[in-house]
Amino acid sequence: MPKLIRNGRVVDDNAEILVLDETQAPEALNLPEGPVFVPLAVWQAHKGVLSGRPSLGVWLDSHEGVEDLAGDLDSLQAIALNFPKFTDGRAYSGAALLRSRYGFKGEIRAIGDVLRDQFFFMQRCGFDAIQPKAGKYSDAQLEEALASLQDFSTPYQAAIDQPEPLFRRAARAA
Amino acid sequence: MYRYDSYDQKIVDERVAQFRDQTRRYLAGELTDDEFRPLRLQNGLYIQRHAPMLRVAVPYGLLASRQIRTLANIARTHDKGYAHVTTRQNFQFNWPELKVVPEILAELAQVEMHAIQTSGACIRNITSDPFAGVAGDEYIDPRPWCEVLRQWSTFHPEFAFLPRKFKIAVNGAHQDRAVIQCHDIGLELKRDAAGEIGFRVLVGGGLGRTPIIGEEISDFVPWQHIITYCEAILRVYNRYGRRDNLYKARIKILVKALGIAEFKRQVEEEWTFGKNGPNTLTEAEVARVAAHFTTPAYTQLPGDDAGYAAQRAANPAFAAWAKRNVLAHKVPGYAVVVLSLKDPKRAPGDITDAQLDLVADLADAYSFGEIRATHEQNLVLADVQQSDLFAVWEKARAAGLATPTFGLLNDMxxxxxxxxxxxxxxxxxxxxxxxxxxxxxxxxxxxxxxxxxxxxxxxxxxxxxxxxxxxxxxxxxxxxxxxxxxxxxxxxxxxxxxxxxxxxxxxxxxxxxxxxxxxxxxxxxxxxxxxxxxxxxxxxxxxxxxxxxxxxxxxxxxxx
The missing domain is CATH 3.30.413.10 (Sulfite Reductase Hemoprotein, domain 1)
Structure with missing residues (x-):
């Protein structure tokens, strides 16, 4: 079964990320059985039908704003944010906004070009599920990669995982 | 100058460990070139014509003598006996081998130095006035604010993969010596009518392919809010800056495309959410950092030194150097000395290991152990007694560091x-x-x-x-x-x-x-x-x- 990192541990996960190719219109709903993340366009076309479905998430590409889901958060258990390339950093802001401004409590999953050397930043911005591409890491490598979540023990600035900056958290001697 | 506490030290130590492991995985073939590139760049490591080039951060250009000696040792041990001062007040080594870079970083960490974010699409080294604290026209010392911003921007998780590099400069004197109009964010310290400190904020300046002078986005951001205000700018840029074309990815292109009024509207709307949040600065934190930038223990001197005047009168070469490379100091009897790195026999900005050691010795003997790097690629001894200038000159001249051309055509x-x-x-x-x-x-x-x-x-x-x-x-x-x-x-x-x-x-x-x-x-x-x-x-x-x-x-x- 495919694996991902959730709350700092490697776990099995069988959710499918539904990707439409050019020939598939979002209006033609043809969902697989089981847990699935649908693209924003599919969600917007079928919100009414999909809202009650268990194990349903929506995934956003990096150019899509989390604002588009602001009114729907109560209906969603999970949101995945795509990194088309690991150097495209927009999803960091997206995750931080979902957690802070919109108060989203469900799962925020990093998908796409997800590499261990960015795990630390992802975790800090509010991603609680991190899913490298299938085949990117062996099971053993993924276990090893957990270490990257601990790259830095005491960051300076406030972020989602640590909402107070160091200067409010610690009494630093002059 | 700022000294690390255990938190600062731990962050650079953990960075060394992190980069050591990344380098190991790269050399073992576990990281591809494309995957490793941004990691090494955010550690100042370029692959250049001859070898990797390592850019070491010198926050706002301030160095202690022991740091200079470490740079000298790195130049001697891992390079070809010289280093280069950059136009962002940093130091570069041109010849280190990739596999020894983790060792170099470990050596730097021992003297509270690093290469964090000296390249890559992230917030870069924050630059400032090389005469901070000693210039007569300074009204607010920029250094504590630079340090506060340095800590905030170090490994900021949201802004590690911006569309492009991002440079911030801070100035606190009547003369702008930090080129704040040509930075992604330029900060000019000022006081409001009530005497409260704040910042005039410029945005969207930059050189590069499309040179643009920054525009004012706010005429006064109170000091408590400068981090949240910068975060609002960065967030708007991170989300909406262009990522489809490397040459159009700087914030200046976004500011021009939206117009400063619309860009400001978006930033200030974003700011309404962050303003007064946890990143709001506290008086205690600013005071803690500012306490590192105290006035040195200056000797009380009556005024200009008579011996110095006599030495100039007697020695034309010394007088020429004094005229160009010695600048006025706000404290009576003291002077600011520019050590020129523009000897025509060397590349501008280059300095040898032996010269570095000498600079460290001069700083210890005559200038409270501190050195500044300038963006014009010279070094500065900021606190020299006038009565010591002749001795400083003789030693600097013998080492090729007294080319008397500061501010002239040859000081390029x-x-x-x-x-x-x-x-x-x-x-x-x-x-x-x-x-x-x-x-x-x-x-x-x-x-x-x-x-x-x-x-x-x-x-x-x-x-x-x-x-x-x-x-x-x-x-x-x-x-x-x-x-x-x-x-x-x-x-x-x-x-x-x-x-x-x-x-x-x-x-x-x-x-x-x-x-x-x-x-x-x-x-x-x-x-x-x-x-x-x-x-x-x-x-x-x-x-x-x-x-x-x-x-x-x-x-x-x-x-x-």
Whole structure:
């Protein structure tokens, strides 16, 4: 079964990320059985039908704003944010906004070009599920990669995982 | 200066461990070139023509003598015996081997140094006034604010993969010596009517391919809110800056596309959410950081030193150096010394391991153990007693660090260029040296007076050619190296972007071209008029005629 990192541990996960190719219109709903993340366009076309479905998430590409889901958060258990390339950093802001401004409590999953050397930043911005591409890491490598979540023990600035900056958290001697 | 506490130390130590493991995985084939590239860049490591180049961060240009000695040791042990001072007040090594870079970082960490975010699409080293704390025209010391911003920007998780690099500069004096108008964010410290400290905030300035002068986004952000305000700017940029075209990815392009009014509206809307949040600065934190930047234990002196005046009167060479390279200090009896890295026999900004050790010794003996790096690629001893100046000069001169040309044509800013840099279109160091050789007569240089000549080997503009009074840009034409000349650029309070005078030149022509430009200036200048003032008064045409001849100008006018 495919694996991902959730709350700092490697776990099995069988959710499918539904990707439409050019020939598939979002209006033609043809969902697989089981847990699935649908693209924003599919969600917007079928919100009414999909809202009650268990194990349903929506995934956003990096150019899509989390604002588009602001009114729907109560209906969603999970949101995945795509990194088309690991150097495209927009999803960091997206995750931080979902957690802070919109108060989203469900799962925020990093998908796409997800590499261990960015795990630390992802975790800090509010991603609680991190899913490298299938085949990117062996099971053993993924276990090893957990270490990257601990790259830095005491960051300076406030972020989602640590909402107070160091200067409010610690009494630093002059 | 700022000293690390256990938290700061732990962060750089953990960075060393992290990069050691990343390098190991890269060398073992577990990280691809594409995956490793941003990681090494965010650690200042480029792959260059000959070897990796390592850029070491010097936050706001401030160094302690023990740090200089460590840089000397790295130059000696892992490089070819020299280092290079960059135009962002950092240090570069041109020859380290990739596999020893983790060792170099470990050595740096022992003296509270690192290479974090000295390259890559992230918030870079924060730059400032090299005369901070000692300049007479300073009204607020920028250094504590730089340090507060350094800590905030270090490994900021949301802004590690911006569309492009992001540079912040801070100035707190009447004269802008930090080029704040040419930064992604330029911060000018100021006080409001009630005397409260805050910042005038400029945004969207930058050099590079598309030079743009920053625009004011806020005339006053109170100090408590400067981090949240910067975060709002960064978040808007991270989300909406262009990522489809490397050349249009800087924040200046976004600001121009939206217009400053709309960009400001978006930033201030974003700011309503972050303002007053946890990142709001506290008085305690600012006081903690500011306590590191105390006034040194100056000796109370009656005023100007009589011996210093006598030494100048007796020794013309010392007097020449004192006139150019010694600057006024706000404390009576003290002076600021510029140690020139513009010896014509060396590449501008280069310094050997032995010279570094000497600089550290001079700092310990005469300047409270501190050194500053300037973006004009010199070093500064900021707190020297006037009575020690002669001794400092003799030692500096013996080591080739007393070229008496600070602020003159030969004190050029110059990037490493095609001799070292893989990005360059053309060499820049030989052009600098050829011009220095042409203008080797000191009396002639002094007659020309204040003149900033800046050379970049490519459009990335590391040599700040856009803001040079004379700017030289290396360009590639069908595989050969050519040089474009611009005039009228300026840094500081009246920042301006220079204009290209016409067709470009071969390397061998360059000394003649500069001579012709200088001839026009000397023929046209009015009493006491500096080069840049003459250019502004008479415009480019007389210079074009002087360089290209009448025919070229007439032809251009007919074609216009």
């Amino acid at each position: 800013i110059c990037c490493p260029g095609g001799d070292f840099c893989a990005l360059a279109n053309a060499k820049s160091i030989p052009i600098a040296n050829a011009i220095q050789e042409r203008f080797d007569d000191l009396d002639y240089l002094y007659d020309i007076g204040d003149l900033e000549l800046n050379i970049s080997g490519c459009m990335n503009s590391c040599g700040h050619h856009h803001v040079g009074h004379i700017g030289i840009l290396g360009v590639d034409k069908n595989g050969s190296e050519w040089y474009q000349v611009s005039l009228g650029g300026s840094q500081g309070n009246s920042t301006s972007i220079g204009k290209v005078i016409g067709r470009s030149f071969a390397a061998a022509e360059m000394p003649d071209v500069i001579s012709k430009v200088i001839d026009v200036y000397r023929a046209q200048r009015q009493e006491g008029e500096r080069f840049i003032e003459t250019v502004r008064r008479i415009g480019l045409d007389p210079f074009k005629i002087g360089v290209y001849g009448d025919a070229a100008i007439i032809e251009r006018k007919q074609n216009a």
